[in-house]
Amino acid sequence: MTSTTATELATQVYQVFIKATPEQIWDAIIKPEYTTKYFHGGRVETTGEAGTPMRMFGPDGQTWGDETIQESDPPRRLVVGWRSLYNDEMAAEERSRIAWEIEPRDDGTCLVTLVHDQLEHSPLTARSVSGEGWMGVLSGLKTLLETGRPMR
């Protein structure tokens, strides 16, 4: 495994095509009945409106995230801060930012892009979400929406 430093992972971009409507994908991002099935069991709590809170709780009720939505354009774009409250060391790092982009296409699929940036001063968080982190979440989201089942 090549060693990486903070600046190398300061912006991360993930993309996946999902056979679903933009509204279904939007719901899957902001509704707990979906997030518990693909986001490591995390239960999201939000209305999805800009300026309102977006929180995430672990299966045991532990707070995983406590942010305010920075930008919201349902069902196309959602921007929210990120601090990994599930880990003390990462929680002490600076807040980064994630942006969900949902682009419908002609073939009944949507291109879902997740950009996690502003990670320059959060090397532990950057390393933790790269690779398996977002990759697992996005492939889980695709599986859930396309098959109705969570991944094993």
Add this chain to the structure above:
Amino acid sequence: MDDAHVFKALADPTRRHLLDRLFERDGRTLIELESGLEMTRFGVMKHLKVLEQAGLVVTRRRGREKLHYLNPVPIRLIHDRWIDKYTERRVSALVDLKHELEQTS
């Protein structure tokens, strides 16, 4: 972004090399990516295009620069679709063998 595009993109050593370079450091320009490659700019662009079509590379603009990012999700999907399936069968074969041996003993 179907499996065929991903397999085709991964079948070429130059393209795998480009992915490895993005893995080492993500968000690079074409100029950075073509340095150290014995290939014309046009050749590198062609390879990047194939990687983009397969969804393995995503480009984003930052000011006047076009940056290339490694998108590992298609590889993960291939892993889920192809590798998990076969390792699962092997594991379950071992479990079956265990049951069988334990029953006969």
